[in-house]
Amino acid sequence: MALRGPKKWLMVILQVTICIYFFIESTSAACNVCQDNQVACINSTSFYLCFGDSNPNMDVLYHCKEGFECTEYNAICLQASATRAPSCGSTSLCGQCTAQANALFACLSRTTFQMCYGAVHPTGQVGYCPSGFVCDATSDAVCVSTAGTHTVTCDVVDSSTDTTTATTPTTESTTPTSTYPLTPNEVCAQQTRSGLYPTIPNDPYCKRYIYCRNAKGVEYSCPANTYFSIESKACTIYKPTYCT
Known part of the structure; x- marks a missing residue:
């Protein structure tokens, strides 16, 4: 039997109250x-x-x-x-150029990003959002203020506190500093033998790796439910403790 009058409104108020409770209590x-x-x-x-x-x-x-x-x-x-x-x-869209409608950039964490320039994988120097901003792939602005409407594309907190180490050369070195992250060929140029090597900087999710052969490199991803182990230099079902 359908509810009428005060009973109907009581049920509506109760349902709204429950929804508000879950919305407020869920942190x-x-x-x-x-x-x-x-x-x-x-x-x-x-x-x-x-x-x-x-x-x-x-x-x-x-x-x-x-x-x-x-x-x-x-x-x-x-x-x-x-x-x-x-x-x-979700972390499924971290580092994904396809998460952004125009493939302009990829969010690496809540506050870091790399440019894509329409490519499949992001390249070049890692960028940092200003304080109070987050990387939002639903926008072309890259970093969006947390004070307004925004979406956290990659829900990973970046723990890096030193943003200059990768690009600042020391006074003792005369060798130009490469722009981070390194390309697969740049990674392999540092190795003396063929094999599998971690990306530089390391992929925090332990999914991507570089295959080196004859000083040439190609980037690959480990199969689903496996992780790249720096120690064993192979994809393994066991997730290393340093992986996000």
């Missing part, structure tokens, strides 16, 4: 940080267990089923909702 935690529910969400759908420690245990990576998101609640994975943001935003 976006930092990625890869142990929450009260003893999980650390590394993106919107995947997480590590914490086992009572302050650091997540990275032996096994767990995934929410399709349509569910990693949250700070006891159930861990809850159905995706427009009124409740996941604990950690």
Whole structure:
């Protein structure tokens, strides 16, 4: 039987109140940080267990089923909702030129980016958004003020505090400093034998690597659910602790 009069309005108010409650109470935690529910969400759908420690245990990576998101609640994975943001935003668009409509740039973290110039992969020097701005691939402006409407394309907090090391030459060196990141050929020029080598700077997600042969290099990505290990110089199912 359909509700009428005061009862109908009471149900409407109750539903609105519940939505507002979830919207206010749902706080976006930092990625890869142990929450009260003893999980650390590394993106919107995947997480590590914490086992009572302050650091997540990275032996096994767990995934929410399709349509569910990693949250700070006891159930861990809850159905995706427009009124409740996941604990950690997505990292699937990090470093992707295709995330930007005109392939102008790629967001490497919340506050860093590289230009794409219409190419598939970003190239050149890493750029830094000013304080109070984030990299937003939904805009052509690259960095958008957090005070207004914005989207965090790559929900990774950049921990780098030294932005000059890569481009500032020392007074003792007469060799010109290369623009970072290095191209595959520049990486291979530093090696004496063929093989697999990490990108320079290292890919924080441990997905990309350089294949060197005869001082020539080509960039590749590890298969799904595998990570490039700097120590073993190969793609492995075990995620190194230094990977995001």
